[in-house]
Amino acid sequence: MSFEAFEGTIVSPDLLQVARHWRAACGSRRMPAWRDIRPSAISAQLPIVWSYKFDAASNAFTGRLAGDKIEAMFDESFRGTAMEKLFPAHEYQRALTRHKRVLAEPAFFHGKGLVFAHLNRHGTGERIILPLAEDGEHGDGIVGATKYYMATGEPPGELARGGEREEWFPLSS
Secondary structure, three states: HHHHHHHHOOOOOHHHHHHHHHHHHHHHOOOOOOOHHHHHHHHHHHHHEEEEEEOOOOOEEEEEEEEEEHHHHOOOOOOEEHHHHHHHHHHHHHHHHHHHHHHHEEEEEEEEEEHHHHOOOOOEEEEEEEEOOOOOOOOOOOEEEEEEEEEEOOOOOOHHHEEEEEEEEEOOO
């Protein structure tokens, strides 16, 4: 039931397509592995898709891939880069905690509101994050997608104060 509740909150048709592909990629397993994600199934959404792999021994995420629209938001290449280097120091811990929660619970994340503020850019958007597991059971990576509309100038006061509204949905057994 949790996936259906998560799915019901998604507004963007592109994010909905990514989420549904994740679900289909699960097959009979609780979570899909990275190898189960088929780019051809989400080809129109690839520019807004991103993924990290997680190394439990070092407690660190490393960029696996980022579509063109996501890559353009970062000042360096996403692939093979430690998440710690992609986020400013003041935002890294928040991002690490969010991404680890997706793996540890495991859970689905849905966010709406101000996106990319951590990169001193801003726009409104919607984001989803879903867990990946090589063995289908124990999270070892995440895949996400961010649909955004960038703005110019300073964010309006209510947008800057509101940030990104987070919703969490536990992954059902």
